[in-house]
Each structure stands twice: as structure tokens, then as C-alpha cells.
Amino acid sequence: MSNEPKLTVIPFGPQHPVLPEPVQFQFYVDEEKIVDVLPNIGYIHRGIERAAELNDYRRNLYLCERICGICNIIHGQTYAGLIEKMTDTEIPIRAKYLRTIWAEIARLQSHLLWIGLFAEAVGFESLFMKVWRDREIVLELTEATNGHRIHMGTTVIGGVTKDMDEALIRRYQKDMDKLKKEMDDWAHVFRKDPAFLSKTVNKGVLPKKDAVHSGAVGPVIRASGIPQDMRNNGYEAYGELDFEPVVYDNCDVQGRVLVRLDECYQSVDLIKKALNQLPEGPIAVKNEKFPDGETIYRTEQPRGEVFYYAKGNNTIHLERVRIRTPTLPNIPPLLGMLVGHDVADIPAIVHSIDPCMSCTERITDIKEVA
Amino acid sequence: MPSFLGNIIENLFGKPATVKYPFEKPEPVPGTRGELNFNMAKCDQCQDCERTCPSAAITVYPEEKRIEWNSFQCIYCHACVRACMHEAIEPLINVEAPDYKKRVKSFEA
Numbered sequence: 001m002s003n004e005p006k007l008t009v010i011p012f013g014p015q016h017p018v019l020p021e022p023v024q025f026q027f028y029v030d031e032e033k034i035v036d037v038l039p040n041i042g043y044i045h046r047g048i049e050r051a052a053e054l055n056d057y058r059r060n061l062y063l064c065e066r067i068c069g070i071c072n073i074i075h076g077q078t079y080a081g082l083i084e085k086m087t088d089t090e091i092p093i094r095a096k097y098l099r100t101i102w103a104e105i106a107r108l109q110s111h112l113l114w115i116g117l118f119a120e121a122v123g124f125e126s127l128f129m130k131v132w133r134d135r136e137i138v139l140e141l142t143e144a145t146n147g148h149r150i151h152m153g154t155t156v157i158g159g160v161t162k163d164m165d166e167a168l169i170r171r172y173q174k175d176m177d178k179l180k181k182e183m184d185d186w187a188h189v190f191r192k193d194p195a196f197l198s199k200t201v202n203k204g205v206l207p208k209k210d211a212v213h214s215g216a217v218g219p220v221i222r223a224s225g226i227p228q229d230m231r232n233n234g235y236e237a238y239g240e241l242d243f244e245p246v247v248y249d250n251c252d253v254q255g256r257v258l259v260r261l262d263e264c265y266q267s268v269d270l271i272k273k274a275l276n277q278l279p280e281g282p283i284a285v286k287n288e289k290f291p292d293g294e295t296i297y298r299t300e301q302p303r304g305e306v307f308y309y310a311k312g313n314n315t316i317h318l319e320r321v322r323i324r325t326p327t328l329p330n331i332p333p334l335l336g337m338l339v340g341h342d343v344a345d346i347p348a349i350v351h352s353i354d355p356c357m358s359c360t361e362r363i364t365d366i367k368e369v370a
Numbered sequence: 371m372p373s374f375l376g377n378i379i380e381n382l383f384g385k386p387a388t389v390k391y392p393f394e395k396p397e398p399v400p401g402t403r404g405e406l407n408f409n410m411a412k413c414d415q416c417q418d419c420e421r422t423c424p425s426a427a428i429t430v431y432p433e434e435k436r437i438e439w440n441s442f443q444c445i446y447c448h449a450c451v452r453a454c455m456h457e458a459i460e461p462l463i464n465v466e467a468p469d470y471k472k473r474v475k476s477f478e479a
Contacts, residue, residue, distance in 0.1 A: 055424075062424035062447050126378050133387045140399075147403040153447050161452060189374050 018121045018347040021357035037335045045361040052321040068359040071301045073106035076155040082297035082308045083157045087289040094281045095159035100237040104267040109138040110302035111260045121347045122199040134182040159284025200254040204337035204349035214333040218304020223255030230300035253352040325359035403446045404464040408477040412458035419450035435479035442472045
């Protein structure tokens with residue numbers, strides 16, 4: 001199709017104002033309509049998996065936390081969970097609850113970041129400023145917890161490093177109420193504003209069947225009516241918090257906005273619920289064994305399912321580490337969503353999957369130059 | 371847009387949410403993970419910090435009773451602070467500023 005002479009090729013990225021990170025799409029367009037899309041990833045490959053094989057398995061925790069800035073808390077918890085599964089370490093119940101609370105804090109700040117960026121991508125700059133100002137509440141909580149706005153760094157293999165005292169718990173509860181009030185201020189814009197809806201409704205349609213067949217994960221598949229969420233498996237403390245995934249049947253960009261918006265409210269509720277039933281006890285156990293055998297571990301990140309595989313050989317090093325982050329399985333559905341839309345809709349649709357390229361790049365393909 | 375107009379007008383007359391960074395510096399929050407500061411009176415050169423450091427930013431010279439810390443290699447995870455059994459690392463509460471030179475700080479007994 002791409003060889004037909006009348007089609008025009010429009011390169012989008014790797015540097016583009018709407019993209020926070022480098023990824024390239026080549027759009028084959030007929031007048032204004034998109035006919036075909038070719039993605040090109042591999043601009044920020046960092047060799048994380050190889051580094052994880054060369055490192056001591058305990059130091060890998062800090063490496064995995066730095067795969068992605070936004071999901072650093074959940075990356076750390078997933079790696080710690082993987083090693084705990086390999087070494088049969090049962091972490092204390094209080095540590096499980098604390099991890100759940102901080103994972104939801106991470107989801108909250110990621111979704112608020114995305115909502116702000118999305119508002120900017122559709123040309124709603126004042127809303128972007130407002131959402132990011134409210135995101136500061138969450139970032140200040142992260143800083144108050146362990147002294148860093150983004151990299152919380154509370155996870156260790158066998159538990160957590162930091163306990164929450166009464167004052168911090170009270171601050172969390174107060175700030176969650178404050179955040180909920182602030183979100184009510186702008187949430188209606190995403191649900192009702194006609195200018196906003198004209199950019200999102202019936203754009204980037206991904207039918208239920210295609211969502212399953214192309215292997216979408218996270219809010220993308222939940223906006224197509226499928227309640228697929230790793231938190232359903234009840235890892236950490238999710239099993240005790242009566243978790244129900246947020247599902248919408250819209251199948252379009254608006255559905256993805258609503259899923260993330262409702263997940264913000266859900267995260268606030270989950271944090272408050274977990275704080276209310278926070279059990280007493282120790283926060284960490286010592287991990288004595290070396291990892292051995294093959295294991296997989298999956299958790300739900302703000303963008304979808306993250307998959308960790310590791311193979312140990314009873315030494316301090318891991319033989320193989322494989323990490324699949326949620327943006328990679330969301331790229332094939334994205335290509336289907338874009339076809340048939342106008343060029344002006346590209347930013348909103350590309351942004352609707354919340355692409356995080358630094359997470360994604362695990363493979364690099366060096367092309368031969370003739 | 372009309373549904374958000376009230377907020378825009380409020381922002382026009384309200385106080386800014388940001389600080390003018392280089393001129394006004396915000397106070398660091400208590401517990402901020404700042405620069406490392408080795409208390410050499412407590413240190414017994416066991417090298418636990420060097421072994422724990424995920425970014426290899428600490429080098430201990432036991433014979434000379436000296437520790438070198440590369441602040442530009444450090445990722446400020448404070449794993450060394452937790453690993454030190456003599457509590458000899460007393461981190462500062464600050465946010466280190468960027469520099470023209472990649473300095474290495476040396477602590478001597």
C-alpha cells in the first residue's frame with residue numbers, strides 16, 4: 001500500500017511537542033486521511049536487561065526502579081516481588097499494605113500527569129496547569145514519605161524500608177480528601193465540555209474484539225469493555241480491599257480518559273481504605289537465600305500489566321532477566337486505532353495509550369546501511 | 371471551554387502556585403535524601419557501604435582511612451545509610467546543585 005504514488009508520508013517524531021519521549025511514526029496519508037502507519041522504536045535503548053544480568057541481584061532493585069521515572073515505585077515492587085517469589089520469602093502483612101498504598105500513590109501521580117498532558121495535547125493548556133498543580137499534592141506526599149518527589153525508594157527485597165507513623169497517616173488522609181475536592185473542580189470538564197468531547201468521542205476506536213486480538217493491556221483494554229487488571233489477582237493487599245476494575249464500553253479516546261479519571265478516584269478510595277485497616281507488625285524480613293529457578297511475576301502499572309521474568313542459578317547473579325512494560329503491547333492496537341482518522345486527531349490518539357518509551361525499549365535493531 | 375472560565379479568572383487574580391526558583395529557594399522537607407556526609411570518627415572502614423552501593427559511587431581506602439564519594443555517580447538511594455552498622459553516614463538535608471566539574475569528595479579520619 002505504501003508504494004502507491006499518491007500517498008504522502010508524514011513523519012511524526014522522534015522529537016515532537018506532543019511526545020514526552022522519542023518514538024517515530026510514519027503516517028501514509030491520502031489528503032487528510034491516514035491510510036497506513038509504521039512505528040519505529042529504539043531511540044533510547046539503554047541495555048537494562050544486560051545490566052541486570054551483570055549486577056548483583058540486590059543492586060538490581062535500584063536499577064529496576066530507574067527503568068521508568070513515573071512507575072519507579074511499581075517497578076521496584078515488581079522486582080522485589082519476583083525475587084521474594086523465587087526465594088520463598090513471605091513479607092509481613094504491614095509491608096504488603098504499605099506497598100499497596102505507595103503503588104496507588106504512584107498510579108495517582110502517573111494518571112494526573114497523563115490527564116494534564118492529554119489536556120495539553122488537545123489544546124487545553126489552562127486545564128493542564130490546573131491538573132499539574134493538584135498533582136503537587138501527591139508529589140509532596142511522596143517527598144514527605146521518604147525524601148524524594150519522584151523516586152520514593154522505599155522498597156527492599158523482603159519488605160519496605162520506611163514505616164508510616166501516626167502523623168504521616170493523618171497527613172495522607174487529609175491530603176487525599178483535599179485531592180478529591182480539587183479533582184471535583186475539573187473532572188466535569190473531561191466528562192461534559194463540548195470542546196473537549198469533540199476531540200475525543202468516536203476518535204481512535206478500538207472494538208472489543210480487536211482489543212483482545214491485538215493484546216492491549218491496562219486502561220486501553222479496560223476502555224474497550226474488558227475487565228482485565230492484574231490487581232484482580234490480589235497480589236500485595238489488593239485481595240483484602242474489595243478491588244473492582246474500572247471498565248467503560250466507549251472503545252474510543254473518551255473511554256480511555258474516563259477510565260483513568262475514575263481510576264484516580266478509585267486510587268484515593270483504595271489508599272484511604274488501606275490506611276484505615278493498616279495492620280500492626282514488622283515491616284521487613286531478612287532474605288537469606290539466593291534466587292534459584294525460573295519465575296514470572298506480573299503487576300498492574302498505571303499503563304497496564306508489567307511482566308518480569310528471571311532465571312537464577314543459586315548465585316548472586318541472575319542468569320536472565322526479561323522485562324515487558326505495558327507500552328509495548330499497546331503499540332499494535334494503536335496502529336489500528338489511527339487508520340481512517342484525520343491528521344489533526346493524531347496527537348489525541350497517540351497520547352491516549354500513554355506511551356512511555358523509556359520503559360519500552362528492550363530490543364535494539366541496528367539496520368544495515370547500504 | 372466555558373465550563374472552565376471561572377477557574378481561569380480565579381487564576382488571573384490569585385497567587386502563583388510556583389516559586390521563582392533561582393531567586394527564592396524552597397526549604398528542603400525534613401528527611402530529604404541529600405548529600406552523604408561520612409562521620410570518620412565512627413567509621414571503621416568495613417566497606418559495607420562500598421559493597422551495597424548500586425552505582426559504585428563510594429570507594430573506601432582502609433589503609434589510608436579515607437573514603438571517596440562521587441556525588442555525580444551517586445543516585446541518592448541511601449542504601450549505604452541503611453547498610454552502615456555504625457551509623458557513620460550522616461546525610462545532609464539538602465538538594466545538591468549541578469556543577470561544572472565532576473567533583474569527588476574525600477573524607478579523611
